[in-house]
Amino acid sequence: MQLYNNLSAEERAKLIEEAGKDRLTISFYQYAKIGNPEIFRNHLFIHWNELDVLGRIYVAHEGINAQLSVPADNFHAFKAHLDSISFLENVRLNIAVEQDNFSFLKLKVKVRKKILADGLNDATFDVTNKGEHVNAAKFNELIEDPNTVLVDMRNHYESEIGHFKNAITPDVDTFRDSLSIIEEDLKEHKEDKNLVMYCTGGIRCEKASAYYKHKGFKNVFQLEGGIINYVRQVEENALENKFIGKNFVFDERRAERISDDVIARCHQCGKPCDTHVNCANEACHLLFIQCEECAEKMNNCCSTDCMDIIALPYEEQKALRKGKGVSNLIFKKGRSEVLKFKE
Incomplete structure (x- = not known):
């Protein structure tokens, strides 16, 4: 039984090109109690390999975090398989704003200690006591409130090329670095300000919101589905887009263009550039x-x-x-x- 890739990235890219069929780039996550991540990992690999799913998927006792690419023709079969798994039934799927058939070239399903490297001891606080999820319309309303502090939960190389207007963008290399910095910087506003957070697809805010509530922040909000879902809602509901620049993504595309603004510079000559x-x-x-x-x-x-x-x-x-x-x-x-x- 095959539980590994038998094609190189180059061979896979050639097959995708020859097939000439569109693929969808999708991300999702779900916190859940998984008794045996190894068995679950194998189950996913076997079924998704048959559907020609490619991507990077992390599985742990605490749940699943997935970024992947699936042939458009196989989307319904893929969705049916997700729905057959109790804790993944009707899970929110973030479909990429800009599609690229070559966003992933291998299927990698890995067992990890955690699905997100947050450096937190989950036993010390209630991870289910999360902040309030808000949609794009409510998010736009909140961030215009002068009583709101808007925080980007991503890393410096992500926010450098794109972020929401007036957001605090911590100068950090990793998500775990940002948690204590933000807590210290906002410690005087735990009760009198709205703490509104966002990230790429929502997973970082899911854990961070519970952490900050544990730390005494009273009014904690998180953008439902992150930037990816926000952009889709903005387009579908004709809302004002308050994101400027590009959204950094962790696949071969590296970024999705959200607005025409170029807010970064070439690291070698200083010319406006966000590639x-x-x-x-x-x-x-x-x-x-x-x-x-x-x-x-x-x-x-x-x-x-x-x-x-x-x-x-x-x-x-x-x-x-x-x-x-x-x-x-x-x-x-x-x-x-x-x-x-x-x-």
Whole structure:
């Protein structure tokens, strides 16, 4: 029984191109008590592999967090399978604003200790005592209230290219870093302000809202379905869009264009730009913002050192990175010392 991918990303991309069929990029999450995540993981892989589902899915005792791509023709079969699982019946599915048939090229279903790396001890507070979920219309109303503090629960490299107007955007590398910083910065307003939070699809706010209520914040709200669902509701209900720029996403697309505003700059020359790339040197792979001119000048690299490395024969490049893993430093982005332009 196959419980692994038997095609490379390149082979899968070729098959998708040859098929010529549209795919849907979808994300969802659900907190639930899963007794045996390993068995559940295998169950999902077997069924979703048959439906040609591709993506990155995390399963843990506390639930599931999924970002995936499914052929449009198989969507109803995929939805039927979700509904056959008691705690996933009618789960909210966030369908991407901008579709790309190549958003995911492998099916990865992994068992983790947690579906979100939040660094919290869930046993110390009631994770079910969450903030109030609000739709796009209510969210727009709340963030215009002078008694509201709007907080972006994402990381610096996400908010840099796009965020809601007047939002607090913590300068952090990880979600866990933001929790204590926000609590400290807003400690004087636990009772007299509305704490309104948002993230990409809602999962970070789901845990953060319960944490802040535990910490004494009285009026806690979270954007239902995150930015992805907000944009869809804005379009369907002709609401004012208060998000500026791009929404960062964790797949091959890297971002969805939400408004025409370009609020970021190239990390190499400072020109207005909001295109994320990874350094062409596989031993580096640094995630940063690069304009077309710098991409041509730097041969898609973040530094002259990396340019020198990719100019070497492939076997020499491979030998240089042997035994060395790419760490989370790839997300340093504008903080990296190799980049000339930093905010």
